[in-house]
Amino acid sequence: MGATKKDASKQIVVGGAGAPWWVRHRRYILGGLVLLVLAAGIAWLVYAAMRNQEADPYDLTAEQQTMRAAVVRADRLKYQGKVDAAVQELLRAKQQTDKKEIMAMYDMQLGALYESDRQFDKAMEYYRAIEAAGLPSFRTEAPIARCAEAMGDKETALKYYKLAYEAVDTNIPGYQAKHYLYKSKVEELGGSL
Numbered sequence: 001m002g003a004t005k006k007d008a009s010k011q012i013v014v015g016g017a018g019a020p021w022w023v024r025h026r027r028y029i030l031g032g033l034v035l036l037v038l039a040a041g042i043a044w045l046v047y048a049a050m051r052n053q054e055a056d057p058y059d060l061t062a063e064q065q066t067m068r069a070a071v072v073r074a075d076r077l078k079y080q081g082k083v084d085a086a087v088q089e090l091l092r093a094k095q096q097t098d099k100k101e102i103m104a105m106y107d108m109q110l111g112a113l114y115e116s117d118r119q120f121d122k123a124m125e126y127y128r129a130i131e132a133a134g135l136p137s138f139r140t141e142a143p144i145a146r147c148a149e150a151m152g153d154k155e156t157a158l159k160y161y162k163l164a165y166e167a168v169d170t171n172i173p174g175y176q177a178k179h180y181l182y183k184s185k186v187e188e189l190g191g192s193l
Helices: 026-053 062-079 083-094 100-116 120-133 141-150 154-167 175-188
Strands: 004-006 011-013
Touching: 062 083, 062 100, 083 100, 100 120, 100 141, 120 141, 141 154, 141 175, 154 175
Parallel strands: none
Antiparallel strands: 004 011
């Protein structure tokens, strides 16, 4: 029998056969709780270590941060109606790099800026510069086609809409919409695929 405490009128048995189950097995319950807390702590440490090892998709390089800031400033200027100031902002930022890919990104932004301002000839210059650089990750077919169409150059627009149709990545969801768009543009301009 377990330990006893004497009272004047009756005897109380602590941990004996008549005690509730949680009293009789408190050592095991406490041990289990300690193990559970310890396992949770270890699991949290493993999770934290794994999280720190994974690359953060929002962790930008210095050049990417510079570009992002320049694009944001240029967009603000554009929406204030200061297109020339926006262009200067992007050109200043572009001069800070010598990497072809980063320069092409700035050219794409400059082309889009001019295109949205309906200065299609200037936009075309930047899109053509990217095309001349020969960087396969930059798709300039559709922007060149749009600018050529807006400037009334039906032949160039037709050629580049066909190229844009062929360049669509069929492994991405929703590629059919781009195919339909470019096919419609080709047909609208009197061509066929």
